[in-house]
Amino acid sequence: MTIIKKLPWMSLGLVIATYSVLGWKLSHTNSSWTIWLLSAIAIFIMNMLLNSPWSIITDTLSMLFKSDFRSFSVTVFGALLFFAIIAWFRLFLLILLMICTIVLVRIDFQAYGFKEWQAFWISATFSLLSLSNGALIYHIIYMIPLLVGR
Numbered sequence: 118m119t120i121i122k123k124l125p126w127m128s129l130g131l132v133i134a135t136y137s138v139l140g141w142k143l144s145h146t147n148s149s150w151t152i153w154l155l156s157a158i159a160i161f162i163m164n165m166l167l168n169s170p171w172s173i174i175t176d177t178l179s180m181l182f183k184s185d186f187r188s189f190s191v192t193v194f195g196a197l198l199f200f201a202i203i204a205w206f207r208l209f210l211l212i213l214l215m216i217c218t219i220v221l222v223r224i225d226f227q228a229y230g231f232k233e234w235q236a237f238w239i240s241a242t243f244s245l246l247s248l249s250n251g252a253l254i255y256h257i258i259y260m261i262p263l264l265v266g267r
Contacts, residue, residue, distance in 0.1 A: 140251025
């Protein structure tokens with residue numbers, strides 16, 4: 118019971134709102150189950166990358182810039198990514214918002230004294246539950262009245 122009182126509810130509320138919007142959008146576009154599965158996997162991986170205590174990630178990222186060819190490759194990939202961001206700006210903003218909320222939760226968990234794995238599992242659980250929560254709310258508001266009206 119004390120862990121529930123210690124949770125940073127303001128930043129977790131932002132996570133709930135953000136991922137519920139994603140679930141709403143996926144439901145609204147009638148996405149297939151593969152898109153839902155890929156979204157859930159991407160959310161889990163994003164939480165793992167942003168909340169992991171591993172120094173392996175920083176070692177891997179620092180290896181990208183050890184040679185000229187790797188630096189050039191990362192630069193070209195960054196330029197291609199920049200044009201993809203411009204082409205799909207709304208999607209980019211949604212992804213950026215999701216990353217920012219997870220980083221905010223990570224900072225709050227550190228301030229509240231949680232361990233890295235606790236922060237990961239709590240934020241991943243809230244993210245995935247909020248994704249399904251958005252889909253549930255969409256179906257309650259739009260789909261049930263259509264079924265009842267028949």
